[in-house]
Amino acid sequence: MPHVPTVAIVDDDEAVREALGDLLMVSGLACHCFESAADFLAARRSRRFDCLVTDIRMPGMNGIELIERLHDERARMPVVVLSSVLDEQTRMRALALGARAWLAKPVTDAHLLGALASAMGSAGPDTGR
Template sequence: MSRIPTVAIVDDDEAIRDALSDLLMLEGFDCRSFEGASAFLAEIGRTPFDCLITDMRMPGMSGLELLEHLHDRGADLPAIVLTSVVDEHSRARSLALGARAWLGKPVADKVLLNELRLAIQGRDVILPEGSAE
């Protein structure tokens, strides 16, 4: 049975988490936000996430380390990196670990939503139509 997709937002900036959550909920997605990678990892086994949106620079575990951890666990979770980091090595490594997109901050709503829909296509979810321009 199909369901509304659930997106995990991992970013240490509360304003970013809130803005992304508001955008995604307005577009018909369910979402959960986490202030860091360890909080997200504590929840991943309990909630069926369909996509991860993560920042690159965070205290404790970075977004790249989070992607490495998920990859090592064999997690089949599409990820989008949303970052202000301009680092080709981190970008290439993130994509090699399975990130579907590397987007610079600030990102246009339409671009993020398009990448999100592409990342979760084929999963057992009902994709929201969306209206962000």
């Protein structure tokens, strides 16, 4: 049985999490949604994820801090940022830390799915747990 890629979605907006989760599932991907970076990090201890989609502005640990944490842990999991933040310095920081794509909300389904396919196609397994 072939491996079905699992995408983690971290966004504090429930409507965004639900919409992204539905899109990924009908596209043949498995996903787990988290309302905070802390929830995702806790789950990551016992689950394997093939890709992370994260927002930037979130209460508690923001998306940049989450990407920094994964970078510091040498995690190989590709990260795609999906955010309404238009700040160029923040975008450049995320990309410098290894984010594979920065997509602005709202994003088309095709653009998001293309970015995920590209990110997961160029990544090895996440062994940096």
